Amino acid sequence: MSILSKADAQTLLKKVMAFSKADACETSLSGTEGGNIRYARNAVSTAGDISTITLAVSSTFGKKTGTATINEFDDASLEKVVRRSEELAQLSPDNPEYMPPLEPQTYQESITYVPATAAITPDSRAEAVSKSIGVSKDAKLEAAGYLENTTSFDAIMNSKGLFAYNTGTDVIFSITNRNAAGTGSGYAARGYNDVRKLDTLAATKIAATKANASIDAKALEPGKYTVILEPVAAVYMLENLFRGLDARSADEGRSFMSKPGGGNRMGEQLMDKQVTIYSDPFHPELPAATWNREGMPLEKTNWIEKGVVKNLAYTRYWAQKQNAKVMPQPPNMIMEGGTQTLEELIKGTEKGILVSRLWYIRMVDPQTLLLTGLTRDGTFYIENGQIKHPVKNFRFNESPVIMLNNVEALGKPERSISVESYRSYLVPPMKIRDFTFTSLSDAV
Numbered sequence: 001m002s003i004l005s006k007a008d009a010q011t012l013l014k015k016v017m018a019f020s021k022a023d024a025c026e027t028s029l030s031g032t033e034g035g036n037i038r039y040a041r042n043a044v045s046t047a048g049d050i051s052t053i054t055l056a057v058s059s060t061f062g063k064k065t066g067t068a069t070i071n072e073f074d075d076a077s078l079e080k081v082v083r084r085s086e087e088l089a090q091l092s093p094d095n096p097e098y099m100p101p102l103e104p105q106t107y108q109e110s111i112t113y114v115p116a117t118a119a120i121t122p123d124s125r126a127e128a129v130s131k132s133i134g135v136s137k138d139a140k141l142e143a144a145g146y147l148e149n150t151t152s153f154d155a156i157m158n159s160k161g162l163f164a165y166n167t168g169t170d171v172i173f174s175i176t177n178r179n180a181a182g183t184g185s186g187y188a189a190r191g192y193n194d195v196r197k198l199d200t201l202a203a204t205k206i207a208a209t210k211a212n213a214s215i216d217a218k219a220l221e222p223g224k225y226t227v228i229l230e231p232v233a234a235v236y237m238l239e240n241l242f243r244g245l246d247a248r249s250a251d252e253g254r255s256f257m258s259k260p261g262g263g264n265r266m267g268e269q270l271m272d273k274q275v276t277i278y279s280d281p282f283h284p285e286l287p288a289a290t291w292n293r294e295g296m297p298l299e300k301t302n303w304i305e306k307g308v309v310k311n312l313a314y315t316r317y318w319a320q321k322q323n324a325k326v327m328p329q330p331p332n333m334i335m336e337g338g339t340q341t342l343e344e345l346i347k348g349t350e351k352g353i354l355v356s357r358l359w360y361i362r363m364v365d366p367q368t369l370l371l372t373g374l375t376r377d378g379t380f381y382i383e384n385g386q387i388k389h390p391v392k393n394f395r396f397n398e399s400p401v402i403m404l405n406n407v408e409a410l411g412k413p414e415r416s417i418s419v420e421s422y423r424s425y426l427v428p429p430m431k432i433r434d435f436t437f438t439s440l441s442d443a444v
Contacts, residue, residue: 002033004053004155009153014157016082022059023060025059026101026158029155031054032050032150033051036048036148042142043133049122053073054069056068060089064094066087066091068082099316102158102295103162108290114169114195117149131200132204134201135208144178147200149171153167156291156293164291168193170191172417173190175200175207181215184211186214186378188207191416191424192424214377222395224436224437226352228382230355232416235417236420237398239421245312245330250312255367264312270304270307271304272404276302278300280300289331292331296326337410338428340411346385350384350385353380353382355379356376356380359376372438374443375393376443393442395440397436409431411431413427
């Protein structure tokens with residue numbers, strides 16, 4: 001029952017709505033099924049299948065709202081969860097930012113569901129992991145990795161008659177290779193809607209090559225360097241920037257998008273002209289749902305265009321308060337790039353540092369988006385267009401805003417996953433000047 005069809009989800013939610021006695025009622029129904037396999041030291045440690053389905057009901061009287069959830073779907077349970085949400089609403093204080101439910105909307109069908117991914121079995125997961133472990137053993141390395149696939153659906157309905165439904169698939173894979181002495185480490189991560197694009201063998205070969213190449217790293221003095229950030233490293237910097245494209249936090253003076261003296265930086269040239277960032281639920285490499293949790297339709301939107309801030313996200317409440325257009329949060333994030341490969345960016349670099357991955361990133365200053373963190377899993381010195389030797393890892397202090405003002409070149413965008421947030425992004429490898437490293441790290 002975890003994955004309901006559009007018709008079945010609509011029938012169930014209509015039944016829920018029929019029990020409502022509130023001034024307004026909003027319901028959401030979501031389900032997932034899939035499986036995972038985890039391995040360490042070249043052996044599988046855990047594996048399992050997951051199946052969940054949850055109904056949430058929000059009832060409102062005036063501006064008082066209460067929400068209750070349940071995972072039982074007989075008539076008595078459905079009525080019980082509606083009554084519970086209504087009881088909680090009566091006990092709640094008024095919400096001064098309450099917005100009434102939306103009227104029915106028109107949505108385009110998404111392209112997030114891929115049958116091949118939905119058909120993944122425990123055997124196919126085991127085969128994919130077996131290929132990865134084989135590469136690690138051949139390279140005399142120890143592998144630790146994780147593979148998970150998910151098929152999901154989401155549906156919403158409200159008392160105004162709005163109904164929306166979406167189903168999607170996802171598969172993620174990450175692999176860390178280390179040598180027995182713990183002096184070399186390599187990493188790779190992949191995430192797709194379509195499992196046919198996942199090649200665990202190729203990804204593990206990359207991680208293994210980096211692990212063996214990062215042994216006997218030499219120390220370089222901290223300072224400002226030209227760096228080439230691989231996409232997986234760039235994602236860790238850009239995630240914080242993506243989250244900051246919010247009008248309210250900017251208008252209230254809480255973000256890097258805040259203008260001194262009040263207001264936001266809409267329309268300002270904030271980054272290099274090479275930088276264009278947009279969202280598009282129909283991008284073939286990074287598809288997303290075509291509506292958000294409120295039921296707002298989602299469409300292609302430019303957020304940064306040639307370095308200029310074109311849009312910030314406005315909730316319905318904040319748009320009403322600021323007399324602005326509602327602009328939903330982006331369903332995905334895509335950064336345009338060039339046509340060069342990572343190898344070509346390296347070849348065109350006289351002196352610099354190749355950064356495979358960043359981690360343990362923390363915010364230092366929200367006003368400038370200054371971040372600190374560490375490099376890991378393969379950091380290399382570049383000279384005259386060639387990787388000369390591995391270098392010890394660094395701590396960095398850098399803002400992605402400043403970073404995107406120091407762009408020298410962008411490569412071809414690649415889909416990369418942040419395993420911290422389990423979100424995928426489409427970003428290019430980046431050649432950045434004057435990236436600030438503040439100290440050395442003994443971590444590998």
